[in-house]
Amino acid sequence: MIDALLLSRLQFAWVIALHILLPAFTVGLAAYIAVLEGAYFFTRRPVFLRLSKFWLPIFAVSFGMGVASGIVMPFQFGTNWSRYSDLTADVLGPLMAYEVLMAFFLEAGFLGVLLFGRERVPPWAHFFAGVMVAAGTLLSTFWILSANSWMQTPTGQTVVDGRFVPQDWLQIVFNPSFPYRLVHTTMAFFITTAFVVIGVAAYHLRRGRHVEECLTMQKMGLGLLALLVPLQVLVGDLHGLNTLEHQPAKIAAMEANWETQARMPLLLFAWPDEAAERNRLEIGVPALGSLILGHDVNAVIRGLKDWKAEDRPPVAIPFFSFRLMVGIGVVMFGLTLAGLVLWRRGRLAHARSFQWLCMPAASLGFIAVLAGWVTTEVGRQPWVVYGLLRTRDAVTPSLAASDVAASLAAYVLAYALIFGAGLLFMARLVRRGFAAGAEPEPEGPVATPARPLSGATRAR
Amino acid sequence: MALDLVPLWAAILAFGVFMYVLLDGFDLGIGILFPFAPDAAGRDAMMNSVAPIWDFNETWLVLGGVGLLAAFPLAFAIVIPAVYFPILFMLIGLIFRGVAFEFRHLSRRRHYWDRSFFVGSLLATFSQGIVLGTFVQGIPVAGRDYAGGSLGWLTPFALLTGAGLVAGYGLLGACWLVLKTEGALQAWARGRARMFTIGVAAFVAMVSLWTPLIQPQIRGRWFGGEHPLWLWPVPLITFALFVLLWRSLARGRDATPFLAALGIFAMAYLGVGISIFPMVVPYTFDLWQAAATPRSHAFLMIGTLFLLPIILGYTVWSYWVFRGKVKAGSGYG
Numbered sequence: 101m102i103d104a105l106l107l108s109r110l111q112f113a114w115v116i117a118l119h120i121l122l123p124a125f126t127v128g129l130a131a132y133i134a135v136l137e138g139a140y141f142f143t144r145r146p147v148f149l150r151l152s153k154f155w156l157p158i159f160a161v162s163f164g165m166g167v168a169s170g171i172v173m174p175f176q177f178g179t180n181w182s183r184y185s186d187l188t189a190d191v192l193g194p195l196m197a198y199e200v201l202m203a204f205f206l207e208a209g210f211l212g213v214l215l216f217g218r219e220r221v222p223p224w225a226h227f228f229a230g231v232m233v234a235a236g237t238l239l240s241t242f243w244i245l246s247a248n249s250w251m252q253t254p255t256g257q258t259v260v261d262g263r264f265v266p267q268d269w270l271q272i273v274f275n276p277s278f279p280y281r282l283v284h285t286t287m288a289f290f291i292t293t294a295f296v297v298i299g300v301a302a303y304h305l306r307r308g309r310h311v312e313e314c315l316t317m318q319k320m321g322l323g324l325l326a327l328l329v330p331l332q333v334l335v336g337d338l339h340g341l342n343t344l345e346h347q348p349a350k351i352a353a354m355e356a357n358w359e360t361q362a363r364m365p366l367l368l369f370a371w372p373d374e375a376a377e378r379n380r381l382e383i384g385v386p387a388l389g390s391l392i393l394g395h396d397v398n399a400v401i402r403g404l405k406d407w408k409a410e411d412r413p414p415v416a417i418p419f420f421s422f423r424l425m426v427g428i429g430v431v432m433f434g435l436t437l438a439g440l441v442l443w444r445r446g447r448l449a450h451a452r453s454f455q456w457l458c459m460p461a462a463s464l465g466f467i468a469v470l471a472g473w474v475t476t477e478v479g480r481q482p483w484v485v486y487g488l489l490r491t492r493d494a495v496t497p498s499l500a501a502s503d504v505a506a507s508l509a510a511y512v513l514a515y516a517l518i519f520g521a522g523l524l525f526m527a528r529l530v531r532r533g534f535a536a537g538a539e540p541e542p543e544g545p546v547a548t549p550a551r552p553l554s555g556a557t558r559a560r
Numbered sequence: 561m562a563l564d565l566v567p568l569w570a571a572i573l574a575f576g577v578f579m580y581v582l583l584d585g586f587d588l589g590i591g592i593l594f595p596f597a598p599d600a601a602g603r604d605a606m607m608n609s610v611a612p613i614w615d616f617n618e619t620w621l622v623l624g625g626v627g628l629l630a631a632f633p634l635a636f637a638i639v640i641p642a643v644y645f646p647i648l649f650m651l652i653g654l655i656f657r658g659v660a661f662e663f664r665h666l667s668r669r670r671h672y673w674d675r676s677f678f679v680g681s682l683l684a685t686f687s688q689g690i691v692l693g694t695f696v697q698g699i700p701v702a703g704r705d706y707a708g709g710s711l712g713w714l715t716p717f718a719l720l721t722g723a724g725l726v727a728g729y730g731l732l733g734a735c736w737l738v739l740k741t742e743g744a745l746q747a748w749a750r751g752r753a754r755m756f757t758i759g760v761a762a763f764v765a766m767v768s769l770w771t772p773l774i775q776p777q778i779r780g781r782w783f784g785g786e787h788p789l790w791l792w793p794v795p796l797i798t799f800a801l802f803v804l805l806w807r808s809l810a811r812g813r814d815a816t817p818f819l820a821a822l823g824i825f826a827m828a829y830l831g832v833g834i835s836i837f838p839m840v841v842p843y844t845f846d847l848w849q850a851a852a853t854p855r856s857h858a859f860l861m862i863g864t865l866f867l868l869p870i871i872l873g874y875t876v877w878s879y880w881v882f883r884g885k886v887k888a889g890s891g892y893g
Contacts, residue, residue, distance in 0.1 A: 168659050204619045
């Protein structure tokens with residue numbers, strides 16, 4: 101049935117899915133730029149300055165899009181989820197307000213100096229501005245994931261007249277799933293950025309251009325990935341165990357596991373049939389699911405039939421999105437390993453097929469972040485606050501389906517246009533290459549010697 | 561709970577929204593004036609004058625929205641659904657104008673993004689004015705929910721406040737340019753500022769006369785037996801500021817017009833506050849009825865008292881770094 105509830109859910113999914121692509125990139129990129137600025141400040145090697153000046157315009161474009169699409173997010177709670185706002189704000193309002201006060205102001209306040217202030221402030225102050233912008237993005241990640249995690253594993257509150265009332269702020273902020281989600285997500289953001297950096301370097305290396313800059317980028321990226329990718333496997337496993345403890349129905353959906361059983365197989369493929377409460381076309385490895393989730397082949401894992409149908413999440417979406425995320429993780433592992441071997445043999449610059457693979461791999465992190473996000477959010481259903489408040493009881497009661505259909509259409513059109521254009525322009529900035537190479541000014545009336553002030557042009 | 565933090569939260573939120581209105585007011589005003597600039601170099605200078613600060617200015621809007629959610633959640637849950645479409649238009653407008661800062665330099669079709677900067681700024685401003693008008697008019701409530709329809713905001717009064725805010729932000733933008741530019745562009749901005757001064761004065765007069773007619777609470781506040789004498793300075797100071805604005809523009813001052821325009825906004829804002837107080841969902845719930853629990857107020861207050869001065873500190877620093885006139889041809893540095 102297409103009603104205001106379903107359309108509001110689609111609208112939220114749309115605006116947050118596109119928005120999350122930007123922090124997935126800018127959290128890591130802000131830190132990378134801060135590192136480059138720091139490396140230049142302390143070593144004075146010009147290559148670091150050239151790298152920072154290359155990435156700053158790209159950061160400016162993506163950060164501007166992140167701000168513009170981010171302002172939309174808090175207002176969604178009011179426009180489409182007013183019951184949710186009324187019932188949860190005593191707990192979640194302060195967490196989101198702390199995000200604004202600690203993170204958004206910090207980012208925005210120092211961004212101007214980072215992008216436009218290189219010649220206006222001393223070098224240490226410019227470096228400091230870069231560090232503050234990076235710190236802002238991380239603080240933002242902290243608070244918004246704390247709020248999200250509380251919706252997944254609510255603790256520290258009581259319920260009075262259906263409204264959530266805070267009891268213990270430490271328990272609320274550091275709720276059981278938060279540490280795992282914070283580390284897992286932040287590492288995913290850094291990995292995403294590292295693959296973009298490596299992919300962009302590959303684009304120029306394949307053309308034999310900017311070799312010094314691009315090898316520096318790839319080595320920095322691979323160095324980070326060598327640390328983070330294996331660590332992410334471990335953290336992902338811990339996150340899964342945490343989910344099994346607090347949200348077993350989500351795990352059952354992710355594994356399309358209908359029956360409570362020991363020696364649960366790990367399904368490589370299946371077609372979950374929710375009406376028949378079983379899977380079609382199952383291909384699995386016996387007992388591996390129990391081994392991974394229970395660290396014991398005889399561990400008993402709860403199946404979906406343990407819950408009433410109305411309390412089960414959708415099955416097919418988390419099942420496939422989870423497999424997509426893990427599959428990408430495996431590919432990332434392989435690419436990182438290959439890159440490290442080539443680096444050790446000193447063959448990075450000439451490894452044409454590796455470099456060719458690295459270009460499409462720039463998109464892998466984004467797909468994995470989206471897939472992971474879909475898994476955790478769809479797996480939380482039918483609850484918006486897990487076990488306590490149903491999504492269908494959170495929607496704004498005054499909305500008609502036609503209202504939400506109109507707003508959804510507006511967001512789809514606007515975001516398609518803006519994100520399409522933004523992607524195109526960032527690709528153009530990547531192709532433009534480094535300041536030392538050919539540097540055509542983009543366009544504009546030739547007669548005007550204008551050097552307009554934008555991050556995209558000025559930061560060069 | 562020993563301490564009632566509701567008045568302090570109301571003050572902080574009022575301050576945050578006011579900062580937004582002032583700061584994004586002038587850079588949205590730049591967008592409204594943008595297509596009428598004398599030449600391309602002038603448009604670049606206009607952009608340059610706000611490029612390093614616009615997203616910082618817009619952060620105050622996020623603080624206003626999230627602050628309302630955190631401090632007065634019932635108001636957030638009723639008022640925002642009442643202005644579903646104006647909020648949508650505002651957000652879409654802000655998106656199209658926000659990305660234009662970077663996109664116009666990267667596109668082969670700059671005029672598209674110049675247009676998007678103008679239309680987005682205009683749409684966002686007009687929508688914010690409609691939100692203000694809807695709020696002042698009062699919002700129908702049933703239980704803890706908005707009780708009206710999705711077009712409840714579409715009234716002549718709200719359209720008037722929408723147009724009024726366009727004139728108001730236009731005035732701020734023009735005065736900002738008088739402050740930040742020189743030469744032909746400044747002279748042009750001075751002319752626009754005078755035009756908008758007349759417009760804003762007309763809108764302020766119309767809204768001031770109209771509101772007491774539609775709302776008994778407002779009529780009682782300003783013309784009833786409460787304390788009308790005590791309130792007289794508000795319209796008198798507003799009038800004096802209009803005179804100051806007009807004369808400082810005529811005498812070619814750089815900074816005074818901007819300060820006078822800020823003063824006019826402060827007085828108009830104060831006037832709305834006096835009219836509405838203590839309502840936060842006019843005219844059903846007051847601040848105390850819509851407030852979050854004292855525990856939430858206290859938890860957030862601890863950090864806010866610490867963080868707000870720091871934020872104001874680096875705001876001043878950032879504006880200081882980019883002080884002085886922008887040059888049309890060269891940008892900064």
